[in-house]
Amino acid sequence: MSPQRRDILNWAEQGRIAEADLPRALALAGVLPSRAEWRRFIERLLLWMGTVLVAGGLIFFLAFNWHALGRYGKLALAEGAVAAALVCVWRCGLDRPAGTAALFAAALSLGALLALIGQTYQTGADTFELFAAWAAMMLPWVLVGRSSALWLLWLALVNLAVALRFEATPDLFGINVDSRGALWVLLAFNSAALAAWEALAWKGVASAHSRWGQRLLALAGAGIATFLVVLHILSEGKAAVWGAPAWLAWLVAAYAVYRRPIRDLFVLALGMLSVVGVTAVFLVKHLSSEASTFLLVGLVVIAMSAAGAWWLKAVAAEGER
């Protein structure tokens, strides 16, 4: 909810804006969409829903492996979809939403084509190789597309490829690192991607303006770092030995970046939630399993989260982003 919306609704609730005037007040503040914004919304909704549903339909169709259609027919269909999408990109240009959506459709169709090749020729490749090849082959399109949606798709594919890679072969450069290796690689990758995204936003690259990409990456980073430290605590340091230092480093970096230079309360709230959760796990693990322990932990959690909410409200009061 935008700050203007919150303020106006708050004033209306206090009786400072009459019921009849509320829609006008919201429109004056730019909270309610104008007719031009409605038009843009409807155009984008039809464009993106249509694109994703058509590309999804192609993926579903190829996954069905319909025997009535031969292998060359299927390959022609998948390759034709990629080619048709690229023709749309060429005709529309990447400065128009239709061009970006077409490039997104090309990227999705490319995945369908790669899956079809694996299904048809039984290459013996692991699943992670499909996602890795998909991510590698669509990277040039992602770079020229300069679209948050394309970047998020690419990041999701890389995350999936890494997770599946360690599930299939738990070693890194010949060293056996078991399944937790994926967590470390993903923590490093998502943190690096977050730093790169913030740097692009700092430099004013258009596609980096929306905060949602950064917030999703921060969510992934915070989740993995928290999981690693919880593993560290529960195994008494035997597993994920560097879990606690990595978690602390993530928290300090998040505070340093998101408290002042790029003020983002979402990331600060994530950090606060992580601190509360890790504290609860630490206390439960290291105190005796008596009733009083749980009362103590419950009260600590409540006190910490109340203090956290108060602090976040104080930070928010310094001025909304």
Place this chain on the structure above:
Amino acid sequence: MTSSDVQPLWDHLLEAGVVAGDPPPAARPSPWFVRVMSALCGWIGAVCLLLFAALGFRDILDSAAALFAVGAAACGAAAALFRAKPDSDFAAQFGLALSLAGQGLVLLALVREVKSLGAVALTMALFQSVLVAALPNFVHRVWSVWAATTAVVVASAEWQLQAYASGPLALAVAVVWLNEFRFPRHGSVLRAAGYGLTLGLASAVVAAAESTARAHPRYAWAGGTLSGLALLWSVRHLLLREAVNPVSAAGLRIVAAASVLALAAVKAPGLAPAVLVLLLGFANGNRVLAAAGLLGLLAYTSFYYYSLELTLLQKSVVMAGTGAALLLMRLQLPRARPDGEQERAHA
């Protein structure tokens, strides 16, 4: 928030004659993610309090009446705390955890005493409805409405009716959000109900998908169809709100696009509720709600791959057909005029 933050907005509204006098003292509610953080921490606190009660007072676990009494007392204490200290963060967190723990005890008592799952769920729905009225806390109200709605969905599942639950719920979501600005004095209650119902709608869509996968109810399409009708009704309402005649050329184009989605919802029941939430969020300038709709749309499209009510071939036809129809409709939209001209036309 300082008064200087809101002064420009207040002055703008003052000029337009919408407000009078000086801006009221600053009391801006927390951003949504701070509330989500509080709710999750409240849950952790509630689990700890429940474990404390279970380990420290083992006797109460043996008696359903004692469980119910202690649970209800905890909820009562939370209500008193919320009312006595409405502005205290600690009271809000402690009250939330206390009430959640109390609800856990009440649920345990009901499970012990009542044999029918449907009856337990409906009793919990009733109990949560009482809590919505009695506990004046936004996060708690969102939780209670969600819990009550989910309990009704669970009850409907017990009687093999879950395939239909998403339709009436989609309509309820639409009614609440479309009337968000009609009762400004009760705005926070209405918004809490809106968020809770929206979360409940997601529960209903999941429950319906589960049921069609397992039991193939005869009228499984009814839920999706009703959601589609809720979408169409909302579109008509919004067209009238924006002073667009639904049977004008522009209005018919929008209604046709909504009809395509409503039709698709017969075979892909999650599409219409997700688009409905996205549409309502955009219409009311509520970015959180719009993002929830978008997330729901992405989640449902991914989930649809694994749902078993149709073959992948049938699903591909539904998706590609719907997508192609939407793209064709987009091509039919008249070319945009310069923004200024459109604004003048709107005025």
